[in-house]
Amino acid sequence: MDTHLPHAEAALRLDRQLCFALYSANLAMGKLYRGLLRELDLTYPQYLVMLVLWERDGLTVSEIGERLYLDSATLTPLLKRLEVAGRVSRRRDSGDERQVIVTLTEAGRALKAQAQGVPEQVFCAVAYDLPALKSLKQELESLREKLTGA
Structure with a gap:
Protein backbone atom coordinates (compact mmCIF):
# COMPACT_ATOMS: atom_id res chain seq x y z
CA MET A 1 0.00 0.00 0.00
CA GLY A 117 3.01 -25.44 22.08
CA VAL A 118 0.32 -23.27 20.49
CA PRO A 119 2.29 -19.97 20.38
CA GLU A 120 5.31 -21.66 18.82
CA GLN A 121 3.14 -23.39 16.21
CA VAL A 122 1.57 -20.04 15.34
CA PHE A 123 5.01 -18.41 15.12
CA CYS A 124 6.20 -21.13 12.73
CA ALA A 125 3.06 -20.91 10.59
CA VAL A 126 3.28 -17.12 10.30
CA ALA A 127 6.88 -17.43 9.04
CA TYR A 128 8.00 -13.97 10.17
CA ASP A 129 11.29 -13.43 11.91
CA LEU A 130 10.93 -12.46 15.56
CA PRO A 131 11.80 -8.74 15.19
CA ALA A 132 9.30 -8.35 12.33
CA LEU A 133 6.60 -10.13 14.32
CA LYS A 134 7.22 -7.94 17.39
CA SER A 135 7.07 -4.84 15.19
CA LEU A 136 3.81 -5.98 13.58
CA LYS A 137 2.27 -6.64 17.00
CA GLN A 138 3.32 -3.18 18.23
CA GLU A 139 1.87 -1.53 15.12
CA LEU A 140 -1.44 -3.35 15.57
CA GLU A 141 -1.58 -2.40 19.26
CA SER A 142 -0.87 1.21 18.33
CA LEU A 143 -3.63 1.13 15.71
CA ARG A 144 -6.08 -0.31 18.27
CA GLU A 145 -5.19 2.43 20.77
CA LYS A 146 -5.69 5.15 18.16
CA LEU A 147 -9.04 3.72 17.09
CA THR A 148 -10.34 3.27 20.64
CA GLY A 149 -9.03 6.62 21.83
CA ALA A 150 -6.96 5.00 24.57
Whole structure:
Protein backbone atom coordinates (compact mmCIF):
# COMPACT_ATOMS: atom_id res chain seq x y z
CA MET A 1 0.00 0.00 0.00
CA ASP A 2 1.55 3.33 -1.04
CA THR A 3 1.48 6.44 1.14
CA HIS A 4 -0.23 8.75 -1.35
CA LEU A 5 -3.96 9.23 -1.12
CA PRO A 6 -5.63 7.61 -4.12
CA HIS A 7 -8.10 9.35 -6.41
CA ALA A 8 -11.74 8.99 -5.41
CA GLU A 9 -12.47 6.00 -7.66
CA ALA A 10 -9.29 4.14 -6.74
CA ALA A 11 -9.96 4.80 -3.05
CA LEU A 12 -12.89 2.39 -3.17
CA ARG A 13 -10.95 -0.56 -4.52
CA LEU A 14 -11.03 -3.54 -2.18
CA ASP A 15 -7.28 -4.09 -2.39
CA ARG A 16 -6.70 -0.54 -1.07
CA GLN A 17 -8.76 -1.02 2.09
CA LEU A 18 -6.88 -1.32 5.37
CA CYS A 19 -10.02 -2.74 6.96
CA PHE A 20 -10.09 -5.59 4.44
CA ALA A 21 -6.41 -6.40 4.94
CA LEU A 22 -7.05 -6.61 8.70
CA TYR A 23 -10.28 -8.57 8.22
CA SER A 24 -8.82 -11.13 5.84
CA ALA A 25 -5.69 -11.57 8.00
CA ASN A 26 -7.98 -12.10 10.99
CA LEU A 27 -9.90 -14.78 9.08
CA ALA A 28 -6.67 -16.56 8.18
CA MET A 29 -5.40 -16.33 11.76
CA GLY A 30 -8.73 -17.66 13.03
CA LYS A 31 -8.50 -20.63 10.69
CA LEU A 32 -4.97 -21.37 11.91
CA TYR A 33 -6.02 -21.21 15.57
CA ARG A 34 -9.15 -23.34 14.99
CA GLY A 35 -6.94 -26.14 13.73
CA LEU A 36 -4.51 -25.85 16.63
CA LEU A 37 -7.18 -25.50 19.31
CA ARG A 38 -9.39 -28.32 18.07
CA GLU A 39 -7.26 -30.90 19.90
CA LEU A 40 -7.62 -28.84 23.10
CA ASP A 41 -11.40 -28.70 22.60
CA LEU A 42 -11.32 -24.89 22.78
CA THR A 43 -12.66 -22.19 20.53
CA TYR A 44 -10.46 -19.17 19.89
CA PRO A 45 -12.45 -16.89 22.25
CA GLN A 46 -12.31 -19.60 24.94
CA TYR A 47 -8.55 -19.83 24.43
CA LEU A 48 -8.24 -16.08 24.98
CA VAL A 49 -10.18 -16.36 28.26
CA MET A 50 -7.94 -19.22 29.35
CA LEU A 51 -4.83 -17.16 28.52
CA VAL A 52 -6.12 -14.35 30.74
CA LEU A 53 -6.89 -16.75 33.61
CA TRP A 54 -3.56 -18.58 33.27
CA GLU A 55 -1.89 -15.20 33.79
CA ARG A 56 -4.07 -14.27 36.75
CA ASP A 57 -6.73 -16.56 38.17
CA GLY A 58 -9.78 -15.38 40.08
CA LEU A 59 -10.78 -12.39 37.96
CA THR A 60 -14.26 -10.94 37.69
CA VAL A 61 -16.18 -11.19 34.44
CA SER A 62 -15.71 -7.44 33.93
CA GLU A 63 -11.93 -7.71 34.46
CA ILE A 64 -11.73 -10.48 31.86
CA GLY A 65 -13.85 -8.36 29.53
CA GLU A 66 -11.52 -5.39 29.93
CA ARG A 67 -8.49 -7.49 29.01
CA LEU A 68 -10.21 -8.98 25.94
CA TYR A 69 -12.23 -5.93 24.82
CA LEU A 70 -15.44 -7.95 25.25
CA ASP A 71 -18.63 -7.03 27.06
CA SER A 72 -20.38 -9.19 29.67
CA ALA A 73 -23.15 -10.16 27.25
CA THR A 74 -20.54 -11.75 24.97
CA LEU A 75 -18.46 -13.26 27.77
CA THR A 76 -21.23 -14.84 29.86
CA PRO A 77 -22.26 -17.56 27.37
CA LEU A 78 -18.61 -18.26 26.60
CA LEU A 79 -17.83 -18.65 30.32
CA LYS A 80 -20.88 -20.88 30.80
CA ARG A 81 -19.57 -23.23 28.09
CA LEU A 82 -16.14 -23.30 29.75
CA GLU A 83 -17.85 -24.08 33.06
CA VAL A 84 -19.89 -26.92 31.53
CA ALA A 85 -16.65 -28.28 30.04
CA GLY A 86 -15.13 -28.28 33.54
CA ARG A 87 -12.43 -25.70 32.73
CA VAL A 88 -13.61 -22.86 34.99
CA SER A 89 -15.97 -22.22 37.86
CA ARG A 90 -18.02 -19.09 38.44
CA ARG A 91 -19.27 -17.76 41.77
CA ARG A 92 -20.76 -14.55 43.06
CA ASP A 93 -18.40 -12.30 44.99
CA SER A 94 -19.45 -12.42 48.66
CA GLY A 95 -18.46 -8.76 49.03
CA ASP A 96 -20.42 -7.62 45.96
CA GLU A 97 -23.17 -9.92 44.68
CA ARG A 98 -23.18 -8.07 41.35
CA GLN A 99 -19.71 -9.39 40.56
CA VAL A 100 -19.02 -12.91 39.30
CA ILE A 101 -15.55 -14.29 39.96
CA VAL A 102 -14.13 -16.79 37.48
CA THR A 103 -11.52 -19.30 38.63
CA LEU A 104 -9.73 -22.13 36.90
CA THR A 105 -10.59 -25.67 37.85
CA GLU A 106 -7.92 -28.33 38.14
CA ALA A 107 -8.74 -29.35 34.55
CA GLY A 108 -8.40 -25.72 33.44
CA ARG A 109 -5.00 -25.41 35.09
CA ALA A 110 -3.89 -28.74 33.56
CA LEU A 111 -4.92 -27.54 30.10
CA LYS A 112 -2.17 -24.92 30.25
CA ALA A 113 0.48 -27.63 29.82
CA GLN A 114 -1.33 -28.94 26.74
CA ALA A 115 -1.53 -25.44 25.25
CA GLN A 116 2.17 -24.64 25.71
CA GLY A 117 3.01 -25.44 22.08
CA VAL A 118 0.32 -23.27 20.49
CA PRO A 119 2.29 -19.97 20.38
CA GLU A 120 5.31 -21.66 18.82
CA GLN A 121 3.14 -23.39 16.21
CA VAL A 122 1.57 -20.04 15.34
CA PHE A 123 5.01 -18.41 15.12
CA CYS A 124 6.20 -21.13 12.73
CA ALA A 125 3.06 -20.91 10.59
CA VAL A 126 3.28 -17.12 10.30
CA ALA A 127 6.88 -17.43 9.04
CA TYR A 128 8.00 -13.97 10.17
CA ASP A 129 11.29 -13.43 11.91
CA LEU A 130 10.93 -12.46 15.56
CA PRO A 131 11.80 -8.74 15.19
CA ALA A 132 9.30 -8.35 12.33
CA LEU A 133 6.60 -10.13 14.32
CA LYS A 134 7.22 -7.94 17.39
CA SER A 135 7.07 -4.84 15.19
CA LEU A 136 3.81 -5.98 13.58
CA LYS A 137 2.27 -6.64 17.00
CA GLN A 138 3.32 -3.18 18.23
CA GLU A 139 1.87 -1.53 15.12
CA LEU A 140 -1.44 -3.35 15.57
CA GLU A 141 -1.58 -2.40 19.26
CA SER A 142 -0.87 1.21 18.33
CA LEU A 143 -3.63 1.13 15.71
CA ARG A 144 -6.08 -0.31 18.27
CA GLU A 145 -5.19 2.43 20.77
CA LYS A 146 -5.69 5.15 18.16
CA LEU A 147 -9.04 3.72 17.09
CA THR A 148 -10.34 3.27 20.64
CA GLY A 149 -9.03 6.62 21.83
CA ALA A 150 -6.96 5.00 24.57
